[in-house]
């Protein structure tokens with residue numbers, strides 16, 4: 240596996256390749272959710288490149304950029320064992336040199352949900368993904384459904400800016416009790432970790448209500464809220480039911496609908512979601 244730290248070297252490596260190239264952009268601290276993206280990319284492309292870069296521009300001033308978990312050596316080992324062809328690990332100054340002053344701003348869908356709670360977050364995500372796409376020129380890019388809004392923002396950016404890249408969305412990977420895998424789960428102490436299992440229970444409640452014919456968001460949201468609030472360690476940031484395209488709040492669910500949430504458990508902010516659709520529902524038995 241090639242370990243590449245400079246944009247110049249990454250470009251040289253890329254342009255010597257033939258066949259399809261899959262990129263798995265990550266902020267490192269890899270878990271099984273990331274490895275599912277890697278496996279899917281490896282099964283669909285000639286070459287797979289993973290990036291490890293904790294992108295400072297997608298963190299707000301009071302967010303966890305400094306303490307975001309980093310473990311480069313174990314990430315490299317894991318990627319090497321999985322058979323990834325190259326890992327791109329740029330520094331902040333490589334990606335954002337002095338005088339950097341250009342941003343990719345997707346409007347509309349970035350102003351709700353995560354975008355409303357984390358102003359500037361998606362500008363940072365869209366900018367860094369554009370840079371990675373320009374540097375690596377992938378055939379396909381892989382993102383997890385856990386970051387549902389991020390997926391929609393990247394798809395919109397790729398479509399609006401005519402980028403010739405297929406965005407592949409991979410289902411959320413969950414722990415045995417249903418908690419979505421996330422690098423931020425390492426922040427949870429044992430009692431917070433136990434409390435976190437109610438998040439998926441609330442999503443499953445929404446799915447069961449939907450399956451038995453409930454379509455009123457005013458019934459579904461309070462039922463989910465009650466389950467989450469049964470855990471005193473958890474504070475809800477939002478629980479929302481939106482259309483899974485423009486992310487507008489909806490009163491009556493049409494398929495597919497995005498049911499999403501953000502909560503604080505102690506100081507840790509976690510997100511999760513499920514798509515309710517008449518054809519298939521993103522659930523897994525627990």
Ligand code: PAF
Nearest residue numbers: 264265266294364367386
């Ligand atoms: O989902 C993430 O880990 C990040 O938002 C991404 C896509 C790697 C951009 O920094």
